[in-house]
Amino acid sequence: MVKLESLKTLSQVESIKDVKPLAKTVFPGAHCPLFGSALILKGVTDALMIVIGTDECTYYTKKFSLGYDSFGGMDGRCVSLVLDQHDVTFGCAKKLEAGIRQMYQERKPSAIFLVTTCVVEITGDDVDSIGDVLSDELGIPIVTVHTEHFRCESHMQGMERVLTACAELMEPCDEQVNGINILGHRFGELEKTEFIHVLQDHDIHIHMKLPSDECTVADVANASAAKVNVVTNAIALPLAKKMQTRFGIPYIEFYNFCSPDAVYHAYKDLFDYLGKPFPEELEEKYQHALKTVSEAKKTLDGKSFIYGNTTLPIFECIAFLVSLGMRPLLVQTKEIPEEQQCYIEQIQSAGYDPYITKSANITPLQPLYDILKPTFYIGHENPMNLIKKGITQLTLDKAAKKLGFELTEEVVSVFVNAASAPNQIPESMRAMMEMMKQGGVKRG
Numbered sequence: 001m002v003k004l005e006s007l008k009t010l011s012q013v014e015s016i017k018d019v020k021p022l023a024k025t026v027f028p029g030a031h032c033p034l035f036g037s038a039l040i041l042k043g044v045t046d047a048l049m050i051v052i053g054t055d056e057c058t059y060y061t062k063k064f065s066l067g068y069d070s071f072g073g074m075d076g077r078c079v080s081l082v083l084d085q086h087d088v089t090f091g092c093a094k095k096l097e098a099g100i101r102q103m104y105q106e107r108k109p110s111a112i113f114l115v116t117t118c119v120v121e122i123t124g125d126d127v128d129s130i131g132d133v134l135s136d137e138l139g140i141p142i143v144t145v146h147t148e149h150f151r152c153e154s155h156m157q158g159m160e161r162v163l164t165a166c167a168e169l170m171e172p173c174d175e176q177v178n179g180i181n182i183l184g185h186r187f188g189e190l191e192k193t194e195f196i197h198v199l200q201d202h203d204i205h206i207h208m209k210l211p212s213d214e215c216t217v218a219d220v221a222n223a224s225a226a227k228v229n230v231v232t233n234a235i236a237l238p239l240a241k242k243m244q245t246r247f248g249i250p251y252i253e254f255y256n257f258c259s260p261d262a263v264y265h266a267y268k269d270l271f272d273y274l275g276k277p278f279p280e281e282l283e284e285k286y287q288h289a290l291k292t293v294s295e296a297k298k299t300l301d302g303k304s305f306i307y308g309n310t311t312l313p314i315f316e317c318i319a320f321l322v323s324l325g326m327r328p329l330l331v332q333t334k335e336i337p338e339e340q341q342c343y344i345e346q347i348q349s350a351g352y353d354p355y356i357t358k359s360a361n362i363t364p365l366q367p368l369y370d371i372l373k374p375t376f377y378i379g380h381e382n383p384m385n386l387i388k389k390g391i392t393q394l395t396l397d398k399a400a401k402k403l404g405f406e407l408t409e410e411v412v413s414v415f416v417n418a419a420s421a422p423n424q425i426p427e428s429m430r431a432m433m434e435m436m437k438q439g440g441v442k443r444g
Helices: 033-042 055-067 084-092 093-107 120-124 127-138 156-169 194-201 219-220 234-247 260-272 278-302 314-323 337-349 360-370 383-388 405-420 427-437
Strands: 048-051 078-082 109-117 142-145 179-183 205-210 228-231 251-253 304-307 325-335 355-358 376-378 392-394
Touching: 033 055, 033 109, 033 383, 048 055, 048 093, 048 120, 055 078, 078 093, 084 260, 093 109, 093 127, 093 392, 109 127, 127 142, 142 156, 142 194, 156 234, 179 194, 194 278, 194 405, 205 219, 205 304, 219 228, 228 234, 228 260, 234 251, 234 325, 260 278, 260 405, 278 405, 304 314, 304 360, 314 325, 314 405, 337 392, 392 405
Parallel strands: 048 078, 048 109, 109 142, 179 205, 179 228, 228 251, 304 325, 304 376, 325 355, 376 392
Antiparallel strands: none
């Protein structure tokens, strides 16, 4: 059984490598980076994705083609170069060159993304150089995305690497538009968020979105015409930094912030960059959010929590909960992001030093619940197990789909309601249990 004293605390770790796993085996993540790369490329409608690997990995290609209409089916934009034993032993350069030429002649894509897999990274084939040479020959951009799973724990790295690779498609623009690019948005329908409504109300043009349900290589190439990049998820931060270096385009980090101050400053920076006066209604929303937070402290002060797996920026969210008077006991995370270091310092300056473990490792963590005795468990767990231990479970899935002061209001509402009615089964879990009860989950 895991002992509490064997865990490191936040002050004792500088990177995820310092975080001790709770078991000898570690869950590697639900999906590999190859999956993440497809999530981005399915929206670039005239780009070809060539997955290079053994038949086990390139099986994904068939799944993508059948599962995503945007890839165009079995004769569409996602294809495989399947490596056999000879290719693994002696290299796949000639086979890859022939495959690229064949696909270009048959499908005439505007760009090609060469997506490597674990075996290609181990054997060391120089896929980048092959792409560079054939890019000059065929006259289209050919970029390489490395998606080896043995050096990362989720599909997020694949998404980040494709977005970063898109910088190679971008070209300098002679004329700048008074609009913005939205980079990295991943959750929910962006059009329904407060942020988009603010843009619409003040005639702020969205020049390009990436990821997107539908854009072209030409749209990506012309992205440098925007005046500002708004980064809504850290996966797009390397791309924004590249665009700032190459084209001088400033960027704003406008993540799923919980803190009203963080939201306020993100909005303020956006309107300043665009040369527009700051809207009075945003001032009003800011003041209302501050009042909501102040009122919530009366209910939440002293409440403790274990932070599980959520889609919010983890340490920003924890710092916000600390500002509400709550006590972090243990944090599960996949990384210690450098860009969130300021929030880590806020947590520590408030006098808290929570234990740190790697996420997706719930079973060995469960014996610690009786020792830590948290008020709340934030994230997905078995709600019945938590209820038996007097722990209230909270999920923030709905909150992650919001962007702006509406997110602050939603998060506070979730916690205040949970504190008022503890040990309730989360709404999402109740719906699933009801469906199973009524026979909605059927076996084939």
